[in-house]
Amino acid sequence: MDFDFTDDQEQLRDAVRKWVDKGYGFERRRGIVKEGGFSRAAYGELAELGLTGLYIGEDDGGLGMGPVEGMVVMEELGRGIVLEPLAQALIAGGVLSGYAPQALKAAWLPGIAGGEKLVVLAWQERKARYRLDVCEAQATQVQAGWTLNAIKSIVPAGDQADAFLVPATVGGKIALFLVERGAAGVATRGYGTQDGSRAAELSLKDAPASLVTLDGLAALEHAVDIGIAAACAEAVGVLDKTLAITVEYMNQRKQFGVTIASFQALRHRVADMKMQLELARSMSYYASLKLNAPADERRRALARAKYQLGNSMRFVGQQAVQLHGGIGVTDEYIVSHYFKKLTQLEMTFGDTLHHLGEVSQRMQDTAGVFA
Template sequence: MDFDLNDEQKMLQETVTRFVAETYDFQKREHALKTPEGWSREAYAGLAEMGLLALPFAEEEGGFGGGGVEMMIVMEALGRGLMVEPYFATVVLAGGVLRHGASAEQRADIVPGIVAGEHILALAHSEAGLPRHTLMARATASSTDDGWTLDGRKIAVIHGQSADTFVVSAMTEAGLSLFLVDAAADGVTVEGKRGYDGVPVATVAFAGVNVAKEALIGSPGQGEDILSRVFEEATAALVAESVGAMVETFDVTVDYLKTRQQFGIAIGSFQALQHRAVEMLMQLELSRSMSILAALSLDIDADQRSRNISAAKAQIGKSGRIIGQEAVQMHGAIGITAEYKVGHAFKRLTAIDALLGDRDWHLARLVEKRGVYPVAA
């Protein structure tokens, strides 16, 4: 696939890649994970100072109006650094709900804080007992004279422990709907946890939480349409992050093959390991091409967009596993130690595969749609 960035995109790529390389090494990541919140406010403030938190939001709201390619560039760089800060949770996922469904008043109230790095927004959608990637919910929102009352329990809320506001999905008489809920509201309880990749997640319970009418995002029953669009953009972002993690894993592995000595020579001189490194590179390039396809597909018609994004997510699920396994095996025991980057990258690649539909889920969707480019019967 032939793809050239324009001058502004090249500048963005150089800037964010340099920022991550110079300010967010593996030791800083490890330190961030050991803090109570599980991420670095200082690093997140750095992203805000560079304007990266403003990237996808409209210019009239203090953003830069960036598109899929710009988001791909940023997410790939963050993936290389294995950054655990709430960029995906706040800017991409929950922020996507604001961009596609919130009123001008709602965006004006929240977006400036997000752009400044001072407001953490988290999507509370997944629930126990439901399919991992679904538009269904059991949480309910009952209409009252002056607003809504929410009841339900959400799991795997990314960066939920640090959230100032939740975007909550709940069923109304009209169908799935979305609401803005203050994390400090009466009836909201948050239990912080960690995913197996170290990223902070939370279980959030809503027990008779009263919110104003203005807390509704869009119209009652519009939640499914909003989330469908947001999940596609978020999936493309995850694909790009995965590519960044693959690049870092590949580079670290190649450096190790060049320096690790066995029988008096570098193990990278062994042909069998060279072949395995080439396989890693092939999987990386396949994933990079699919990441570009996903980014470029965000503005095309809905049916083909969903096909392309599912194809990209399925590919990185396969490639991430191959690259991660090969990296660990070629490193030997050091590859799975807590003090070494490779094992952490593999965990993140595995987590990304599970998020927003794993490889099997997206392959099943492609089968249902008769492939990426179906031929008319």
């Protein structure tokens, strides 16, 4: 099997890497955190590169690319621990392109592709514990369309978004809706998250909504799987940079007159970190390659990938902090911010224990990855 990237994919990687290196340094990131964890200017720069339209067709102003290109981009953003939620643009573009009626596509996809509109997935509820089929939000059909009553938690950049994709129950089944942030009955309460980015609590009280699809659970599962694949790829970038920072530190830090990189026991720990990175990388590839597979196969694959990435993130993050010593948890030193990002990504779209349960429930006669 050929795992080489095409010339176009390598050029895309190079463009994003150059932007991260030159336009999104640690000091700029620190400034964005102080300002609240989200920058419209930085998000606009991602849009100028075409990244917000990655999963949107050319007819709607996007690039019409696929999961592998998405993986390449998210890896590079992970290396720079970029705060702006590009994964949400991938989710919105993919879901609206695949499930929304034509009028809704025409109204929103060009704006998402151009970066003028930020549409985010608002799916988490307090009692759901990552389960997608648990939904207390209620939708009611009225003469003018639909209204929603819901409370959704940890909505990425929720108080900065232009609209939300919201699952809600209709007649005992889950449907998916689009709600504009400026609509009547919509309230948000923003706050900073552990990694410095921004999220919000979303409250809807008889808020007007546009129906995306009545087959909401299928659309929601697809949306979350796009998010998982993006999180896995982003995590690979974070892991790669975390390891590089740790190795650089070990080649500089001295004890007993020699660099600590010369200590055999510590070299073994770095080798274990490298192994976990490569396990994570291979499962991220697997997740992206399975993103367009039939739903059952896709769901099994993404759960397996997220489980392995969760283990790798926890191991590499903890080892990096321990190998640095006390400086590894200080705000002034960059590795602590990579550790926070890994900790948050491990819980994004379902933590490791949740996905272990998903893998177990979906296991067939053979437990092989490619079964």
